[in-house]
Amino acid sequence: MTIISGKKREKIDRLAELAAREEERGVSLWQDAFRRLRRNPAAIVGAVILAIFVLVAVVGPFFVPYGPTDTIGIREGVVRVGQGLIPGHSAEHWLGYDHQGRDVFSRMIVGARQTLLVGVVATLIGLAIGALIGGVAGAAAGLGGRWGRWVDTVLMRFIDMLLAMPSLLLAVSIAALLGPSLTTVMIAVGMVSVPVFARLLRGSMIAQSNSDYVLAATSLGVRKSKIALAHVLPNSLAPVIVQATLTLATAIIEAAALSFLGLGNPDSATPEWGVMLADAQQWIGIRPALAIYPAVAIIITALGFTLLGEAMREALDPKLRK
């Protein structure tokens, strides 16, 4: 699974700081960033990939030629795994059969939806929990005085503990606790990104808390909880949104890794690319294509999210603007 947790720390904190600095200049951060994004070819490629992916995921399943669980090949007796028989592509089955005699093309299309679902929900879980912890810690550290610093320390120690545990093992143990299911995969993958979001939002909020407008608000006697919620938090969200885009990519890859360890979504009615790739490893000797289709699909999709996320990051980073 990804190893970025460490490097993120440094990047995260810097990004947070930069976003804060940007705000001081009084330019609308988002308008400015969007203008820059439109001129960046990488961002456009990423956006196009994602648009196609989302379109297929949302609309595709209504138009698939066969049901994703329909074991046609076995009923017709053409798929005989014991004898090493898994027919490849034909006019009726564009990408051939899988080891259960199902139509691979249909499963790829239906799988797009599940893959998107896993990525989005997992990211939202990570974002929600991470933002809650990070937001409380950031608000407490930036504005809460001595008691606030104590809250911040305890929360961050907890986050450090999560970081110290190898993320994949964390996911594996969550999967062991909950039993294999689609929900488990989403929760396990989501939990892995909790510390990242928490650190990011906290760093960003602390940087905001040191800015002039907070000082001004404090001296005007605005209540601290109001400053935190109404000013600091909204202004700290930019780097979090960038991170969420990047996390979507890693979530899809991490879900595949969980499947490889046998902890993926076991329900064949809702195929997911990661599970398809992991399942295909077993038949790779007979039909390598079974692994290549989902692998390429995962790589391209993750690439789409990463390109867009990186472009957004660059657009928000004043140092890389020249």
Added chain:
Amino acid sequence: MRASRPKVAIAAVAAAALAVAGCAESDREGSSGSSSKDTLVFGVAGDPKVLDPSFASDGESLRVARQVFETLVRPEEGGTKVSPGLAESWEPDAAGTTWTFKLRSGVKFHDGTDFNAEAVCVNFNRWYNAKGLMQSPDVTAYWQDIMGGYAANEDEKLGESLFKSCSATDPTTVALTFSRVSSKIPAALMLPSFSMHSPKALQDYDASNVSGSLDDIKYPAYATEHPTGTGPFKFKAWDVPNKTVTLERNEDYWGDKAKLKSLIFKTISDENARKQELRSGGIQGYDLVGPADVEPLKGEGFNVLTRPAFNILYLAINQKGNPKLADLKVRQALAHAINRQALVDSKLPPGAQVAVNFFPDTVEGWNGDVTKYEYDVEKAKSLLAEAGASNLTLRFHYPTEVTRPYMPNPKDLFELVSADLQAAGIKVEPIPLKWSPDYLNATTSGSAHDLHFLGWTGDYGDGYNFIGTFFDRQKDEWGFDNKALFDKFRQADTTPDQAAKVALYKELNADIMNFLPGVPISHSPPAIVFGKDVTGVKASPLTDERFATAEFKS
């Protein structure tokens, strides 16, 4: 001057690296010519847990033990019949409780001491007199399973030991006395857990001292570093960091000496990794070949051996799980609904068969004349309607992430069976669980399960080891209480006469298929593969492959 410093460093490192590589090159060349043709590296799926088979129940520990140790009787090569091992002949007395074994003479343990009747008694008394943690069911698993108890039971739940005493009449004659007649004797004595150890080594390395307290159990040095038997291979090294166990030829073996000079078991847990390693030449054979790889590997010229199927995969039905399942008609409907032939044809390796009994036809007592349940969806539907169970929803457990010899890919099998059941109008609530420990826990205890897959690979060639294990008492797995059936099992177990026993097994098989506690699905032959130039190993239904006869064709 300063500019050149890094370059100097790089050059130095490069030179050193070249020097190292050069040395290595010459060394390898020197040794490879002689060593590669009498050393076999065999890929296995897991590390052995322990080297003393008395404490082992996992296949990988037993595989090593089978090369290093020998038992009084052993399975014939490539079969399951009891044949001479360290004992040349054996016979029971009239009552069937005392068995006299005539031992082979001139056999020596690896440490040079003699194997004799005295040594046999030392071994049996060691197991029988187990104390403390050595009585734990995970330590002496097979003894407890077969004998049922110890000289002084420390857990009141344990029963009286089947083994009672051992006496050495003369150096080559030993008599084992049992507390009752049992179908397990002598077949169970073929199990590697009843291997003969050198009494001297047992004493020297404190072999019976399973020490420690609560969550801190340690094995004695004997069990991890000094296994001493009489087998064709001697233990040489267990390289834990490299995941290998190295054995070497026993030059003083009493029979035909091993053809290989050394035999190495190397752990590669991933099935694909084993296959790739075989192709790249790092290993010259491996076990647990995926069903889909059998034909491709054969095509490439590897020696794929198929073991005779000595296992059973069944669909268990828990009558306590859903009251409807206590109705025989519903169970019959389930059996008719499943297209077992299609499942065997499409998912299992070549040579697999649809099961008619709960044990394969190679075991005595198999009965072809039992009620059979052919695939018939309409019949299943009408049976369900008759039973008033047309709207049945069943919780179907299946394991993820596991490959068993009888069940190469449970998830695939579940998908097929589940589709069949749905076609007959039964709703299926899928409950996937991880094999270890969740699945085993859920299906063998409590009553929250309706249907599940499980199976068995026989330990030795006696029918009781299959059907007795499943059905001879009330179990949470099945949730039924059938006194007539249990009584007949007791009768079969205590019948000394072989022919009468076999007749009872046949009756039992017919009874079971009428009562239909579950649906027997298939017997599937596991495969084992060797390199293109390796010959001499015979596949065994009991996975008792003897590497002593393996050799490289020149």
Added chain:
Amino acid sequence: MFRFIVRRLLQLIPTLFGLSILLFIWLRRLPGGPETAILGERGTPEMRAAIRRNLGLDEPTLIQYGRFVRRMIRLDLGTSISTKREVTTEFLQRFPGTVELTITAMVIAIGIGIPLGYLAARRRGRFLDHASVGGSLIGICTPVFFLAYILKAIFSENLGWFPSSGRQDPTIGATRITNFFVLDGLMTREWDAAADALMHLVLPGLALASIPLAIIVRITRASVLEVLNEDFVRTAEAKGLTENVVRRRHVLRNAMLPVATSIGLLTGGLLSGAVLTETVFAFSGIGAFLADAINQRDYPVLMGFIMIIAVVYVLVNLIVDLSYSLIDPRVRVR
């Protein structure tokens, strides 16, 4: 500096304590126990109960935790439930493999990543730049286990250049001292053993390096680009210093700071990738062993290993923090 180190080490104690409580509760909450894993198909409820009793798992969690803490204080981590060897022994036999693998991966990642990132920045917008940025993006987006499979299929199955699994050819019969195979080979002058162990490290090292390599390329590139725009570089060029001197003394040195940070942190985080890599390459390390331990519910192994890993992680971070002050004299540790 000294006080800084002492303070960080003292902070370790409450962190470890908290971690042990969380872990303990967490592990006991996992469904099922080691007894089922040990017995497999042949377990009966009575046998399972007996094993639980022997392992003391039927006692209240608090008492079990008390036993764990008492042992912890004596630095005794107990024995593995499944192998019945001491947890410390298991760790010392398996951790060196993971360390060797991690070092190899980092050497590959740094050795290729920094020059590539530097060149990409110097030739910004040209082919090499696009290729290395694109390549590193694909590196991040490829599932590690799939990449590993492809590497093996090409370099091991087809070309036969590298062995496909394990840490060393068992037929060599090498001597073990530290369980760092390469080091052992060099120490005992068994050159073939050392070389063989190195060859076994190449493919898993490459697979594991894919993500850090990609990250290092991009950080180096970004950081060099940043430095190239700094005033002092322009000053140096204007002064008429040769390009070589400017590059080495000014650009590279200043660009290395963020790179060094990320290298330290990447190394600490490599363990997760190691779980997959070790499984695919049947490489004996702690990653795959830990994943097995979760399936086996081998509580002592899980507790012990994760506690040691946490200590190692904190120490690595400490060293990274200290190394800032060595690379950049402006940074003072307090």
